[in-house]
Amino acid sequence: MENNNSLKANINSRLCKGCGICVLFCPKKIIEVKQDKAFINNIDDCIGCRQCEYHCPDFAIVVGDNNG
Amino acid sequence: MNNDIYSKYLVKLPTMWCPGCGNGIVLQAIIRSIDEMDLDLDKVVFVSGIGCSSRAVNYLNFDCMHTNHGRAIAFATGIKMANPELKVIVLTGDGDCASIGGNHLIHACRRNIDLTIICMNNSNYGMTGGQYSPTTPIGSITKTSIYGSYEPPFDLCDLTKSAGASFVARAATYYPVQMKNIIKNAINHKGLSFVDCASDCPSLYGRLNRLSDAANMMSLWKDRLVTIKQAETMSSEQLQGKVIWGEFVNNNDREEYCDIYARNISKAKESING
Numbered sequence: 484m485e486n487n488n489s490l491k492a493n494i495n496s497r498l499c500k501g502c503g504i505c506v507l508f509c510p511k512k513i514i515e516v517k518q519d520k521a522f523i524n525n526i527d528d529c530i531g532c533r534q535c536e537y538h539c540p541d542f543a544i545v546v547g548d549n550n551g
Numbered sequence: 552m553n554n555d556i557y558s559k560y561l562v563k564l565p566t567m568w569c570p571g572c573g574n575g576i577v578l579q580a581i582i583r584s585i586d587e588m589d590l591d592l593d594k595v596v597f598v599s600g601i602g603c604s605s606r607a608v609n610y611l612n613f614d615c616m617h618t619n620h621g622r623a624i625a626f627a628t629g630i631k632m633a634n635p636e637l638k639v640i641v642l643t644g645d646g647d648c649a650s651i652g653g654n655h656l657i658h659a660c661r662r663n664i665d666l667t668i669i670c671m672n673n674s675n676y677g678m679t680g681g682q683y684s685p686t687t688p689i690g691s692i693t694k695t696s697i698y699g700s701y702e703p704p705f706d707l708c709d710l711t712k713s714a715g716a717s718f719v720a721r722a723a724t725y726y727p728v729q730m731k732n733i734i735k736n737a738i739n740h741k742g743l744s745f746v747d748c749a750s751d752c753p754s755l756y757g758r759l760n761r762l763s764d765a766a767n768m769m770s771l772w773k774d775r776l777v778t779i780k781q782a783e784t785m786s787s788e789q790l791q792g793k794v795i796w797g798e799f800v801n802n803n804d805r806e807e808y809c810d811i812y813a814r815n816i817s818k819a820k821e822s823i824n825g
Contacts, residue, residue, distance in 0.1 A: 503571070503764060538769075540566075540573065540579075542566075
């Protein structure tokens, strides 16, 4: 299970400003903006493509285990 | 390893930029390119002017200099001349680099000094409230052009190319991985490298031009961006309103300014001594 989670998106809600760019680029459409913060609805569907990570202007999304 | 990038290169998060601002995406591409290059981090210097984009140096864990409005390239030239070993990277915006610092930009290109100029081009002056800049497209509404801007904009890549820069490229925040690769090539290039990063200002430019939110502005880039190869086959009518991206110039034919300067100094010393 830990190995599976190592390539999943993880949103840091302290840094997220809710711009919605990750929602646009997510190919599985699992990210949603609620009350100006992005949330992942179904983390099991995440394929770890890093589109959200590379497009996040606020450094809020990390794909992989969040030790950073 | 990827996860440690942010804590290794960045300090003082969160950033002061508005939600959806393209500057964060450019900054992320810069730190990723530096991480891949295996540089000596003590030999990398960031110089910036004034503006939203220039605030990027406040978040970087490097030797940084936040200088006067438009004079970033002048300060960077001084740093490079004093210590040619350093990798000097200039972070600047379109107003800072093309309008107020326009003469520094063209003269740095003319000398072909080994700087990397990364221009975060959001088509207006964001920090002062959204006035029009030299790169605002015709017809755009800004705070100082409420009936639509009627001044023809600069194409910064054409400008630097004709001024003599030996590496000229345009990247877009819509394609951050390609932007990272272009910035990597620009930093590795010896001679003046200029990268124009097409980005967005959703809270001023986007709001005044009724482009909805940041995600909608980002999705508009999909149709606007064309590569150099695609543009070759398109007519000038088809290219109306499009933004061509890619590496326009990458040549090593021109000699770098610090080398010429060092050679001239040694020649002068010889003539005095002998």
